[in-house]
Amino acid sequence: MATTQRQPPKPPPVSTSAPQLVSVQADPLASPGAKVVISSRSFTSQATFDIKKCELHHLEEGPPDKAEMTREQGLQYYHSMQTMRRMELKADQLYKQKIIRGFCHLYDGQEACAMGIEGAINPTDHLITAYRAHAYTYTRGVSVKQILAELTGRKGGIAKGKGGSMHMYAPNFYGGNGIVGAQVPLGAGIALACQYQGNNQVCVTLYGDGAANQGQIFEAFNMAALWKLPCIFVCENNKYGMGTSVERASASTDYYKRGDYVPGIRVDGMDVLCVREATKFAADHCRAGKGPILMELQTYRYHGHSMSDPGVSYRTREEIQEVRSKSDPISMLKERMLSNNMASPEEFKEIDVEIRKHIDEAALFATSDPEPPLGELCNHIFANDVPIDVRGVNPWTILKSSS
Template identity: 55%
Template structure:
């Protein structure tokens, strides 16, 4: 008797049903309870895993052979979830596809929009899908942990906006720079942060990417300048980073992101002016998710064509719910700004499914029907999945494998993050200055009280 892996799993599922063990999912009511019930759920999870192992052992003892399964790098989950990248990049496939984007993908202002015809490899497509699914699972986990009161303080999720950070990263190099506002989990992940370190940071644990001292709004990675809590304040800093790049004479660029709610800040227009005056290699990217906190763009802005706000700076509007359109637009922006043409203003037309933050239910200023309509007609992950199927880049079974592995990786990372201890009190005043930049004197402090690093 030969069983396929799916057949073996079906037997295990039947055994679980006979034992009447509940299936515990992140975000479910059972997962969100705290105290004794949370401990009980942890016990049930361990019992379920133990039962599945025993079932498999009994099958082997009964001489039941399982059919071999062939894995491709896209679907193999590393043994350690603390690795910088949780999934292998499936770039081994040299198969490429030609894709023509819809006519509505771009709109230009004082410049021709990017080409609608793109070429992309199968490996890139699968990796994009993997990243987006993992990111959404991570944010769903954060949602559950916040509701269980394990995450405290601010928490801004990017559920629905995954295509922006993923598409951008696939268009640039690790040497390019990104700075954004407080909705930064996705960018942190794409810039090299792993899921465990991001979740641990949300929980305020030692293994967090900012050592548990930054929280949701203050995450950083290599050439990623965070997570900034002051609305719009990161935009002139982004222009400053671009100035440094031009001064150093390298060929890298900066993406300075902000939301539609920050688009009316005076410092944004000041940054526009200086960037154009000095032709800095910077792309100003407005993530227009249609609501600044609870205020719609139409109620807060006299003009909602944010890509035209640069006036003397060219701009493009992008379908931010299509990861391939974002990739194409960001590649266009890199070529434009790095070739000496000066800055570019971009508007990513996207949508957040949740509230402004976890303290906002997100339904008092918009209808549930509006949210559901966006989910059913414009979801970035669903759109890419359909494109994979249409192109023949993946089968339904392969996509389900990616989904399943992403879920398991996030579940494991959450458990590892929860096991991490909080930072020691003695580290409270460390990590303030970069080594070598500490001031010699601080008002009210003796020299030996100034902490390094």
């Protein structure tokens, strides 16, 4: 795995921050110095919202059906989710221009999952996911510039341009994994480390509905339950796995019950507040020493499975448009804030303009930054100072048998 000495921006603050009304808000995930200007108009500083009740498995009580949100949190959530959306749309554009090559799995439509989870855990908690990882790389503190540069294979990328879309890493973020479902036992292992170190941290381990039938996932459930590991298993059910609907791929589509003896929650994954409250509940469950818990986030992706999938051969354009018009996570948050006098339309327009500018600047860097030099091709494969008689450690040494 390639490493980087560059320190990414701090991840978003946890959702337990005290409610307040400020005159100027800086998004910790935005470009340096970027600010959201707040008008002098008087706004509601905090509101309580009804959220969809979660379905439960082996739990007597679940997350609340109401959620509080401050104006500051709402603006931060909107800014971060809109940045994820614009970043993915820019990646789509760069791929179609053949500037991004290879694998590229986009996340637009699922932003409430990433933001809701990040809004409920601490930066010191751990997260591992599959190859649809750009948004989580961002919420874990990596700049858009580094993400897009990684996608274009430039040395300014988070993995120095060597990992691409499927291999992104950051502090307490372990990818971005290309093997379907393989990140789940890895996540259980990270949770085992948390338990062993006694640091009261949890590991959020994400996988998709397409990976939910992998045998290694059930093995990870078993070990996590036996050892009561602080692991939140999250199935992002976006309705289709590699072009196949969940009904055609799974005898049971109740993914939150798949852990059997592991308690589960089914969550509205299009509502950032619903995801946040469910993740808070799950994290408290793990930190209390009760063992693992499984969350199924019912969400939706607007693009196809990958860039080679047009996304309309197994579903209709009308279906996609209906989700966009009725359940879009960014639009839902915006409407909530507007209807409760927590922001003005002008503020959202200003945020949108700032984000577009930020994404364009990041894309310019990602297309102008040089590629990593050929001499660094074999760096970061092995540890430093390994004995030279280990075959293949030094690519420039004549190979010899050590037998």
